[in-house]
Amino acid sequence: MxxxxxxxxxxxxxxxxxxxxxxxxxxxxxxxxxxxxxxxxxxxxxxxxxxxxxxxxxxxxxxxxxxxxxxxxxxxxxxxxxxxxxxxxxxxxxxxxxxxxxxxxxxxxxxxxxxxxxxxxxxxxxxxxxxxxxxxxxxxxxxxYNPVFKRTEQSITEIPLILHIGTGSHKNLERVIEALSDIKCQLFIVGRLSSVQLTLLRKYKIDYYNEFDVPFSRIVELYKQCTIVSFPSLYEGFGMPVIEANAVGRPILTSKVGAIPEVAQEAAYYVDPHSVVEIKAAFNFLLSHKEVCDDLIQKGLCNAEKYxxxxxxxxxxxxxxxxx
Structure with missing residues (x-):
């Protein structure tokens, strides 16, 4: 056959x-x-x-x-x-x-x-x-999900690293940038930035790093290095970053749109993706409540097993x- x-x-x-x-x-x-x-x-x-x-x-x-x-x-x-x-x-x-x-x-x-x-x-x-x-x-x-995504303990860093995968319009990066203004963190963005996004990063004085055309091995390393995965998407047919964050053991901030709730279940922290205020509050909450992040991580590891x-x-x- x-x-x-x-x-x-x-x-x-x-x-x-x-x-x-x-x-x-x-x-x-x-x-x-x-x-x-x-x-x-x-x-x-x-x-x-x-x-x-x-x-x-x-x-x-x-x-x-x-x-x-x-x-x-x-x-x-x-x-x-x-x-x-x-x-x-x-x-x-x-x-x-x-x-x-x-x-x-x-x-x-x-x-x-x-x-x-x-x-x-x-x-x-x-x-x-x-x-x-x-x-x-x-x-x-x-x-x-790719089995190279494995549970990895977080490194203790003075400044939290927020990983945002994707720069397309439905990835909602513009609202994330605005939400992170005045929050002490580093934003790592994977994907080619538009002129509008670059302008917003400068406007809100975001401490950021950016890579595009990134090899898969590099993406895996970024998941391991980050503190929180940012994924308040406006549309997803599935949402691979949810399962990848779950498998590595990182809390993920996401939205109840498209297939995301079906895929993430209780293993994610949900926000209204259209509300900058809510996204900002969620980042602040996760960064200051380790016990909530630990609970999301445990639920995520169990959730990833299904995939x-x-x-x-x-x-x-x-x-x-x-x-x-």
Whole structure:
């Protein structure tokens, strides 16, 4: 039985989906990983990817990103696609572009699919809302965390280090910057900063460090070095930083939006992501209440166990077996 996991061409600075795919391939016997040759954002790139898939399709063909759904009709064997989120995937001012993306590149190809996995109930409901006719093909399999994220004792530092992963608009960095004004801490930001964000950092006199296009090994080290993980996101299809913080043993400040409450359960400190006042109060509270942080850490370690690579790989392996 041949099994292939097709992975989108890696973009600079992207780590999350790629690392999950690498771990699944390592955990599932005989699962072969193939990276698509092009991004698929141009006609030339799409055609190259189609030819690549036709040459390399196998008994089981698993497309690990919904952006590659358009390739499903061009391979033989059984077909699976994983949706990580819907987000703003179909939002565009052009009705023609929206129709092409939603129906020609997503919906019609999914009719040729055998199984559609969603990484959370939130993503499941979003996909179902957009494509109700594929309901019978939908199932939920959450993301696993990389086993390199292990419980690590915090180093005692004079100034707490706040780790913020991501600088996209939905990562809510602007409100975090404002919330941290007058709080004695260092803010470590992973991701390329915009001119607006740089202006805010200067305006509020934030002591910060910034790295982008960061290798995965560096991200792991940053989790271990930090005091608190900042993740008051405005939207998430899953929210890997929640589980990564849980696994390392760091308290995480986050929001009850998208899939985050489903994933984090009681292993996070929640805020209204639209309220700078509430975010600021939460940082102050966590930095001054060690017993609360210790409780969140213990709950986080238990929560992370549900997302081990062994448990998630078994769920995918079960689907592969059922299809043959």
């Amino acid at each position: 041949g099994k292939v996991l097709f992975l989108r061409k890696k973009m600079q600075g992207e780590n999350s989906i790629e690392e999950i795919a690498f771990n699944l391939v390592a955990a599932i016997p005989d699962l072969k990983l193939l990276e698509l040759p092009e991004y698929g954002t141009s006609l030339k790139g799409i055609l190259k990817n189609i030819l690549f898939v036709r040459r390399n399709s196998s008994d089981i063909n698993h497309f690990f990103s919904s952006s590659d759904t358009y390739l499903i009709p061009f391979c033989t064997g059984k077909k699976i696609v994983t949706w990580h989120d819907v987000g703003t995937d179909f939002y565009t001012r052009s009705k023609t572009k929206r129709w092409i993306k939603k129906y020609l590149l997503r919906y019609l190809p999914m009719l040729f699919c055998d199984v559609i996995t969603c990484i959370s109930s939130s993503t499941y409901n979003e996909v179902l809302s957009e494509f109700p006719k594929v309901k019978k093909k939908l199932t939920i399999i959450p993301n696993p 081990s690579i062994e448990k998630i790989a078994w769920q995918y392996q079960k689907i592969y077996t059922q299809l043959l």
